[in-house]
Amino acid sequence: MSELMKTPLNVAHRALNAKMVDFGGWDMPVQYPAGILAEHEAVRTRAGLFDVSHMGEIRVKGPGALALIEHLTPNAVSQLVIGQIHYTAFLYENGTFVDDLLVYREGDEEFLLVVNAGNCDKDFAWVQTHAPAFDCTVVNESPATGQIALQGPRSLAILQPLTETPLEPIGYYFFTHGQVAGVPCLISRTGYTGEDGFELYCAAADAPKVWDAVMAAGTPHGLLPAGLGCRNTLRLECKMALYGHEIDDTIHALEAGLGWIVKLDKGSFIGRDALLAAKAAPAHRKLVGFKTLEKRDIARDHMPVVKDGATVGFVTSGAPSPTCGINLGLAYVPTDQAVLGGRIQIEIRGRAVEAEIIKTPFYKRQK
Amino acid sequence: MFPADLLYTKDHEWIRAAADGTAVVGITHYAQEALGDVVFVDLPEVGAAIGQGEEFGTVESVKTVSELNLPAAGEVLAVNDTLADHPEAVNEDPYGAGWMVKIRLTGGLDGLLDPTAYAALVSAESH
Numbered sequence: 370m371s372e373l374m375k376t377p378l379n380v381a382h383r384a385l386n387a388k389m390v391d392f393g394g395w396d397m398p399v400q401y402p403a404g405i406l407a408e409h410e411a412v413r414t415r416a417g418l419f420d421v422s423h424m425g426e427i428r429v430k431g432p433g434a435l436a437l438i439e440h441l442t443p444n445a446v447s448q449l450v451i452g453q454i455h456y457t458a459f460l461y462e463n464g465t466f467v468d469d470l471l472v473y474r475e476g477d478e479e480f481l482l483v484v485n486a487g488n489c490d491k492d493f494a495w496v497q498t499h500a501p502a503f504d505c506t507v508v509n510e511s512p513a514t515g516q517i518a519l520q521g522p523r524s525l526a527i528l529q530p531l532t533e534t535p536l537e538p539i540g541y542y543f544f545t546h547g548q549v550a551g552v553p554c555l556i557s558r559t560g561y562t563g564e565d566g567f568e569l570y571c572a573a574a575d576a577p578k579v580w581d582a583v584m585a586a587g588t589p590h591g592l593l594p595a596g597l598g599c600r601n602t603l604r605l606e607c608k609m610a611l612y613g614h615e616i617d618d619t620i621h622a623l624e625a626g627l628g629w630i631v632k633l634d635k636g637s638f639i640g641r642d643a644l645l646a647a648k649a650a651p652a653h654r655k656l657v658g659f660k661t662l663e664k665r666d667i668a669r670d671h672m673p674v675v676k677d678g679a680t681v682g683f684v685t686s687g688a689p690s691p692t693c694g695i696n697l698g699l700a701y702v703p704t705d706q707a708v709l710g711g712r713i714q715i716e717i718r719g720r721a722v723e724a725e726i727i728k729t730p731f732y733k734r735q736k
Numbered sequence: 737m738f739p740a741d742l743l744y745t746k747d748h749e750w751i752r753a754a755a756d757g758t759a760v761v762g763i764t765h766y767a768q769e770a771l772g773d774v775v776f777v778d779l780p781e782v783g784a785a786i787g788q789g790e791e792f793g794t795v796e797s798v799k800t801v802s803e804l805n806l807p808a809a810g811e812v813l814a815v816n817d818t819l820a821d822h823p824e825a826v827n828e829d830p831y832g833a834g835w836m837v838k839i840r841l842t843g844g845l846d847g848l849l850d851p852t853a854y855a856a857l858v859s860a861e862s863h
Binding site: 388399406598602664667 | 772773796797
């Protein structure tokens with residue numbers, strides 16, 4: 370096996386006695402000594418600090434930048450004002466996913482695309498392939514960039530003393546530039562946990578300084594360093610998609626319940642024709658949220674959904690929910706079974722167990 | 737980490753055999769650490785007869801599930817009912833309050849690892 374890639378915070382994780390795992394070729398903390406449940410609870414009630422430096426950053430700049438990204442993504446990029454962010458995707462011609470991503474509008478002709486770590490090389494190649502027809506430059510800034518996510522209701526109180534930039538006025542899915550602990554950062558009010566919080570992008574070499582400063586400022590507020598384990602349970606409770614689970618190159622954007630990022634009337638983009646056709650035809654499957662009825666029955670990723678002994682769907686993500694106290698999951702099921710309150714069966718180690726389709730997101734924070 | 741009065745399996749269960757032909761079984765410190773926070777332990781019925789190396793239950797953590805295999809053949813005399821409400825005992829005290837089943841041994845203790853051999857296995861797996 371080849372050497373695992375390391376983020377600029379690798380030394381910090383080891384100093385905190387994190388349990389490290391191979392996450393798509395990256396040496397990443399799955400949890401710290403407090404454990405997934407404690408870290409999950411810290412993010413929901415106080416704050417957690419995540420190293421997400423493995424994420425990919427691609428900068429697109431030039432007179433053709435807007436047109437290129439409009440061509441590559443289904444959401445309406447022209448609607449973004451400078452300093453605004455939206456969630457979107459790269460789609461193939463058939464409407465399935467190359468990846469999902471965030472688009473940051475840095476200027477009239479400059480955008481930052483934030484993509485999944487495991488797809489970064491593929492995404493960069495995808496953008497490069499289509500770029501020559503547009504007047505712009507495409508740069509993969511991932512190796513030079515550190516990214517730290519501070520998440521939880523105490524985030525604002527923890528971060529504000531470290532920066533002169535007023536944070537309160539930054540709206541959800543907006544960003545600005547400023548110094549945090551003396552380090553130039555892109556300060557983004559975004560996250561993958563369903564809580565208020567900030568994602569800080571900085572030069573890779575400066576990431577440890579930002580990390581240490583936020584850890585020190587956050588500790589009196591009950592902040593914990595938080596690993597990928599609770600990142601998954603947090604995002605699952607909020608029904609946020611994860612590439613390789615809810616979305617991939619076999620699932621199209623409408624089936625995934627992501628119709629809200631698809632602006633069919635914005636003009637042409639890759640995947641539009643397929644999604645127009647999909648919209649006109651009856652959907653044969655749908656992503657639903659469910660809970661199993663027995664405490665002992667915990668559905669896990671990729672388990673089959675069965676009916677009368679036949680496989681009719683699959684679980685995309687499943688776990689015990691620390692916040693809700695029940696066993697949750699997301700699954701693709703035939704449309705005729707995708708009824709709120711309806712029952713489905715999931716095969717867990719050879720046993721078909723009962724689950725009920727329930728409302729999603731499973732968790733929504735009180736604003 | 738590797739109590740001297742126990743024998744161990746390659747799958748990270750432990751067994752503490754008593755002089756009266758009974759034994760208590762659980763999972764090791766290394767196993768609970770690898771699993772992370774335990775949220776549910778599925779245990780067999782009292783009276784079940786289970787062979788050596790056969791599955792006697794499952795342990796579910798937040799992030800994964802693992803089969804439990806019996807280190808030695810036996811008949812289940814008791815299961816640790818307190819784990820139903822306090823599965824975290826497996827994390828907090830894997831060799832004590834986190835025990836899982838008590839059995840009457842119906843076979844031998846062959847093929848198990850002594851503390852030194854198990855420590856070497858864990859050391860190899862951790863690197």
